[in-house]
Amino acid sequence: MKRETERESTRFRALLLQEMRKRVPVSKQPERAAAFHVLKQTDTPSALVELGYMTNPGDMKRMRSRKWRRRIAGAIARAVTRFFDAR
Numbered sequence: 001m002k003r004e005t006e007r008e009s010t011r012f013r014a015l016l017l018q019e020m021r022k023r024v025p026v027s028k029q030p031e032r033a034a035a036f037h038v039l040k041q042t043d044t045p046s047a048l049v050e051l052g053y054m055t056n057p058g059d060m061k062r063m064r065s066r067k068w069r070r071r072i073a074g075a076i077a078r079a080v081t082r083f084f085d086a087r
Contacts (some may be wrong), residue, residue, distance in 0.1 A: 001042050008045035012083045016047055019075040019082075024068065045083075049076065 013031060020026050051072060052059025062068045
């Protein structure tokens with residue numbers, strides 16, 4: 001079960017990155033791991049989306065932009081839709 005969930009999480013991350021790259025700049029190495037409990041569950045595919053740092057003025061400017069937030073939300077929504085459509 002854990003292996004299947006990890007495979008599904010990897011598939012979702014790939015879809016998410018595809019959608020985000022179409023709409024916003026993405027870091028050079030966007031796929032990193034973290035030991036958060038929610039990311040370690042064996043029955044639910046998951047991904048952590050880090051949108052920026054509040055201490056970074058450029059990131060804060062983007063996060064305050066309604067247009068940028070809409071692009072991010074749209075990219076995430078499209079990735080979720082694609083993920084479930086393929087299941």
